[in-house]
Amino acid sequence: xxxxDPVAAAQGLISPSRLITPWHDALAAAAIIxxxxxxxxxxxxxxxxxxxxxxxxxxxxxxxxxxxLVPGISEAMAICDACERHPEPARxxxxxLRMIERLPPSGALVAESLAFGLLQAGADHRRWLAARKxxxxxxxxxxxxxxxxxxxxxxxxRPDARNGIDRAMRDALRQAFDIAVLDDEVCAVTLRAVGRTxxxxxxxxxxxxxxxxxxxxxxxxxxxxxxxxxxxxHKLAVHVHGACIGSGLEMAAFAGHVTASVQAWFQLPELSMxxxxxxxxxxxxxxxxxxxxxxxxxxTGRRISARDGLAIGLVDALVDxxxxx
Numbered sequence: 001x002x003x004x005d006p007v008a009a010a011q012g013l014i015s016p017s018r019l020i021t022p023w024h025d026a027l028a029a030a031a032i033i034x035x036x037x038x039x040x041x042x043x044x045x046x047x048x049x050x051x052x053x054x055x056x057x058x059x060x061x062x063x064x065x066x067x068x069l070v071p072g073i074s075e076a077m078a079i080c081d082a083c084e085r086h087p088e089p090a091r092x093x094x095x096x097l098r099m100i101e102r103l104p105p106s107g108a109l110v111a112e113s114l115a116f117g118l119l120q121a122g123a124d125h126r127r128w129l130a131a132r133k134x135x136x137x138x139x140x141x142x143x144x145x146x147x148x149x150x151x152x153x154x155x156x157x158r159p160d161a162r163n164g165i166d167r168a169m170r171d172a173l174r175q176a177f178d179i180a181v182l183d184d185e186v187c188a189v190t191l192r193a194v195g196r197t198x199x200x201x202x203x204x205x206x207x208x209x210x211x212x213x214x215x216x217x218x219x220x221x222x223x224x225x226x227x228x229x230x231x232x233x234h235k236l237a238v239h240v241h242g243a244c245i246g247s248g249l250e251m252a253a254f255a256g257h258v259t260a261s262v263q264a265w266f267q268l269p270e271l272s273m274x275x276x277x278x279x280x281x282x283x284x285x286x287x288x289x290x291x292x293x294x295x296x297x298x299x300t301g302r303r304i305s306a307r308d309g310l311a312i313g314l315v316d317a318l319v320d321x322x323x324x325x
Contacts, residue, residue, distance in 0.1 A: 030083040030090065032076045035060035050087070051094045051299065053079050067094040068295045079299045086271050088124045093276045093298055097291045100282060105230040108283045113220045116278030117213035124274030135205035138164065143172035150187040152180055159195025165247050165279075166203040170223060173251070177228035180235055189232065191255070192239040198264070201246020202279065226280025229254035233284075240264045240306075241321065250281030253288045253314065260315045264306040268297045289313045 028050055035056030044065035053076045054066030063069055070076050083090040096115045100108040119125055141158020154176050156163050165173070180189045193199060210216040221227070229236070233254035240252055241261040249266050252258055270277050276298060277285070285294040293312050297304070309315040 029087045030080045032080055033062070033066065035063055038062050047098065049095060050091050051079070051083050051295065067097070067292065068299060069292050070296070082271060082299055082301065086124055086274060088122045089119050089271050089274055089276050090299060092119055094295055096276065096282055097286060097295055100286050101291055105283055105287070109226055109230060109280055110221070112278065112280065112282045113217050116220070116276060117217045119275050120213045120216060122274055128273045129208045132204070137205060138203065140166065140168050143169060143176060145176050150185055152176070152186050152189045154189065154191045156191070156193035156199060161203065162197045162243070163193045163195060163199040163248070164203040165199060165201065166206060170225060173225040174223055174228055177225050177232055180232040181228050187235060189236045190239070191236060197242035198240040198244045198252070199248025200243055201248050220278070224280060225251055226254065226283065229280065230283065239319070246270065246277070247279035247281070250277050250279040250284055253281065253284035258315050259317045259319045260306040260309060261321045262306055262318050265303050266309050266314060267301065267303045269301050271298055271301050
């Protein structure tokens with residue numbers, strides 16, 4: 001329930017007529033602040049341990065400090081509603097993103113994995129696991145790898161599963177990106193996919209198969225492609241078509257150059273699963289589009305078009321292809 005924060009109002013920072021959730025209530029799901037009412041010259045306060053949503057433009061006071069910056073009250077309220085439905089991952093997300101801005105990629109990936117493991121053991125994710133329908137077993141795919149001179153070409157080939165990243169595909173991608181890191185003669189890497197989609201993300205059938213979050217963290221530290229991508233992303237060019245969801249987007253965002261077909265679209269649905277992006281996306285997306293846009297994508301879970309992705313820097317160029325990969 002939105003209430004006026006009497007402490008902030010008394011300090012003259014916020015008009016009591018504006019909608020504000022209680023800033024000093026540690027149990028609040030989120031706070032909404034109209035940046036037009038921030039007193040000129042006032043320094044930003046220490047952020048609370050939950051999302052702070054600012055309404056306004058980037059030239060307003062505190063605009064760089066809030067977790068999400070939105071143009072109007074309707075989107076702010078929608079994000080607040082999502083935070084109330086999934087308070088655990090929303091809180092962990094914004095606290096993690098605030099840290100990531102100050103960490104090198106290697107340390108940020110460790111922090112992301114620890115945060116992801118924390119949520120794997122949380123009540124919200126357990127409810128999602130209990131409620132989901134049984135997932136059909138999909139045929140395995142293949143990562144095609146070819147080398148021409150100093151260039152390495154990678155093609156994801158699992159179209160019957162919408163190029164979902166299963167354990168075998170993840171391991172193959174990690175090995176390929178390790179080659180790009182370790183072989184100094186590899187100067188360029190390309191990644192694309194066959195079929196109608198780039199990737200719908202991690203294979204949902206594998207969620208919940210490793211119940212011990214400590215063991216799951218150890219596996220991520222050894223096998224996630226993100227650990228190699230963080231070191232060779234500057235060599236990588238990715239082309240995206242169709243759906244680019246979850247870990248598919250998280251990997252693509254590490255690339256130095258991303259092109260997309262005009263029909264492509266992007267989404268991070270992890271909040272609804274009681275989780276946050278855990279395939280390196282909190283790191284790669286902050287590096288590409290910044291902390292606030294990353295939080296906005298995750299907290300809204302919204303599907304955005306290729307043109308919207310271009311506008312926020314998620315995509316570097318649009319390509320008018322047929323979307324077949």
